Amino acid sequence: MAVFEGDKGQRQQTLVNSTTAVAVFLLTHASSSSSNAWTFKTGTRDVTVMNTGPNAVWLGTSTSVTTATGFKVGVGEQLTLQGVAGKISGVTATGPLPATVIAGLASNAWVV
Amino acid sequence: MGNTPVAVPVGPAAVQVYTPAVVGKPHLVIHNSGPATVYLGQVGVTAATGLPLPSKAKISLPFANVALYAACGGLTLSGTVTSNLSTAVTGGTSTTLVVASGTGFAAGQVVQVGSGGNAETLTLLTAIGTTLTPTTKPAFDHAVGEAVTLVTGASPGTLRVVAGTS
Numbered sequence: 371m372a373v374f375e376g377d378k379g380q381r382q383q384t385l386v387n388s389t390t391a392v393a394v395f396l397l398t399h400a401s402s403s404s405s406n407a408w409t410f411k412t413g414t415r416d417v418t419v420m421n422t423g424p425n426a427v428w429l430g431t432s433t434s435v436t437t438a439t440g441f442k443v444g445v446g447e448q449l450t451l452q453g454v455a456g457k458i459s460g461v462t463a464t465g466p467l468p469a470t471v472i473a474g475l476a477s478n479a480w481v482v
Numbered sequence: 483m484g485n486t487p488v489a490v491p492v493g494p495a496a497v498q499v500y501t502p503a504v505v506g507k508p509h510l511v512i513h514n515s516g517p518a519t520v521y522l523g524q525v526g527v528t529a530a531t532g533l534p535l536p537s538k539a540k541i542s543l544p545f546a547n548v549a550l551y552a553a554c555g556g557l558t559l560s561g562t563v564t565s566n567l568s569t570a571v572t573g574g575t576s577t578t579l580v581v582a583s584g585t586g587f588a589a590g591q592v593v594q595v596g597s598g599g600n601a602e603t604l605t606l607l608t609a610i611g612t613t614l615t616p617t618t619k620p621a622f623d624h625a626v627g628e629a630v631t632l633v634t635g636a637s638p639g640t641l642r643v644v645a646g647t648s
Binding site: 414429430431432434436438439440441442444447448449450451452453455456 | 521526534539541542543545547548550
C-alpha cells in the first residue's frame, strides 16, 4: 500500500516573509498536517528548491537559521538536494524583504 | 575547468569549503562522503543554523556565486568546562576570548561561543589563563556574559567538492 503525498515533479510554493523561520519543505515519515509536508514511510528523497524572488532567502535546518549563517539562495537561483529528509526552513532579510520559494520533488515521495 | 573532486574534512568549527571562480558562471556539486550529516552555510555556520547535507547526500548548484562554509554535527556541549565572556567580542576584529575562568580549556580544543542564531564554534590556538586565542577571528559580535563552552562528541565529516565554470 503506497503512502504518499507527492509525485516526482510535484511542487509547493512558500512565501518567506520574515526573519522568523518558516518551513520551505518537510519530508516526514509520519502522517503530518504541517504545511509544506510530503509524507512517506522511510528513506530519503530528492528535492529541488528555487527562489523566484524578489529577494534572497537563507535556508537552514531549524528555526535558528539566520541571514548571517544560513545557506543563501539568491533570486533566480536553484539547488538540488539528493538524498535528504526532514525539514528545511527559510528566512529573509529584515524589512522584511519577501521572497517566494518553490520546492519540487525530484524523486517520487512514496514507498510501497 | 577545475572539475576534479577535492576532499575537504569538516570539523565542528566552520571551515570554508568553496570559493567561487572570479571568471565565468561558477557551478558546484558537493557530495557528503562521510558518515555524518554536514551543515552548509556562511562563515560561522553551525549545526543549528546551516543547511543539512546527510551522509551520502549531494547538493547541486547550477550557479554558485558565494563562498560556502561547513560544520559537522553531533556536537555536545561540556557540562563542566564552560565559562562566560568577561570582555565583549567584535566579530571580524577580536582575536581573543577573555573569559571569567580558563579552567579546563586547552589548545586544540573546540569551543562554542554564544547561543542560538549567533552561536559559533572556534578552535583554540592557545589557552593561557583566562585568555583564549582562537585560530580564526570570531565571525559575530558577542556580549559580556555570553557562554564559552567546550565542544565534545563532534562527528567529523568529509565533503567531496566539485567546482567548475561554464
